[in-house]
Amino acid sequence: MNIEFIEALEQLEKEKGISKDILIDTIEAALVSAYKRNFGSSQNVRIEIDRENGDVKVYSQKKVVEEVDNDFLEISLEEAREFNVNYEVGDVVEFEVTPKNFGRIAAQTAKQVVVQRIREAEREVIYEEFVNRESEIITGIVARISKGIVYVSLGRIEGVLNQTEQIPGETYEIGQRIKSYILEVKKTTKGPQILLSRSHPGLVKRLFELEVPEIYDGVVQIKSIAREAGSRTKIAVHSVDSNVDPIGACVGPKGSRVKNIVDELKEEKIDIIKYSQDPAEFISSSLSPSKVISVEVNEDEKSAKVIVPDYQLSLAIGKEGQNARLAAKLTNWKIDIKSESQAKQD
Known part of the structure; x- marks a missing residue:
């Protein structure tokens, strides 16, 4: 440990943002353990590193007592006053006990501490970089x-x-x-x-933000998404500008924008729905590609009864109920779908 070591710590502080003082404090704490491991653990010691030249000193600490029970930890008041007449019972007396070959141990320990702290600092930088993403x-x-x-x-x-x-x-x-x-x-x-x-609905949302400038700019808003990854996604969009068609913006020229997203998702089907504040209108659109005859909503129960043409019933419900299930997730309404003939029987 020498002045070059202190300079190296100062360089680390500039490059990695690791405080030199914190590093030295950590090294001092590690050296206490190293000293006790190599030179006996029966005594209390304090280790001090000179912040300017890197010199390392070890001090044995003994408590001033009336009667000594442990020579390693205690010193009598009479003996303490031989060093300084002002010592009182309860004070701590320090003696320098730096071993001759302690510099080598100190250097090895310091290197281990510095390497560990660099690793921790780099991990922290990576964590901070990604936690914000x-x-x-x-x-x-x-x-x-x-x-x-x-x-x-x-x-x-x-x-x-x-x-x-x-x-x-x-x-x-x-x-x-x-x-x-x-x-x-x-x-x-x-x-x-x-x-x-790769299965989270948020992936689809972010892909649309990448592909559709109007979404990125905030002109077109994504109101909700319902997804069954690998199979089908429904996305409800709304335009804050009456001159911009939200569905057309998402589909893109010749379907290029939505095609890029479908390709990224390995041919997952995507239904782009126009959002409406009118629940009946929104629910009707959410069941696309099925046609809807009527929607009767119950605001209190947040449920809707939907009537579709007989020939559209299987399309409205979808394979294994998928279309109806996604529509319910998208709108956050409970949807009961019936064909025209079923409704007449009721």
Whole structure:
């Protein structure tokens, strides 16, 4: 430990933002353990590093008592006053006990502490970078696949795409570039963990924001999304400008915008619905591509009775009830669908 070491700490402070004083405090604490491990743990010691030249000194600390029971920890009042007449019972007397070969141990310990703190600081920087990007979309490269979990390289760190967050039926290959939704950023003992999702509705929302300038600019708003990943998504959009068609903006010239999103989601079907503040109108639109004859709403129960043409009933309900289920999620209304002939029988 010397002046070059102190200069190195000052350089670290500038480059990594790690406080020199905090580093030295941490090294001093680590050196106390190192001293006790190498030279006996029976005494109380304090270690001091000179902030200017890096010199390390070890001080044994003894408490002033009337009667000594432990020579390692205590000193009599009479003996203490041989050093300073002002000592009283309860005071602490320090003696320098720096071993001759302690410099080598100090240097090794200091290096370990500095390396650890650099690692912690870098982990903190990565955590801060990604925690502010939760709910955003990120592009990464599939680095490895283990037991069904896909690890995605995001530069300085890998993101984790668990099986529950993958699109059902989607396959991944090493080196493949994929877009994912940052679901959560966690602090762990091994550093930050970035949890990704390809099945979250937020991924579709962010993809539309990337592809549709009107959404990014706020002219077209996404009011709600309902998604069954890998199969179908319904998205309700609204325009704050009467001259801008929200559905047309999302579809894009010759369907190019929505096609790019469908391609990214491996042919997942996307229904773009025009949002309306009128519940009946919104519910009717949400059942697209089915035609609707009438919608009767119950505001108190937030439920709706929908009548569709007989030949449209299976389309309105959808395969295994998917269309009706997504419409209910999209509108947040309970929807009861009946055909025209069923309604007449009621």
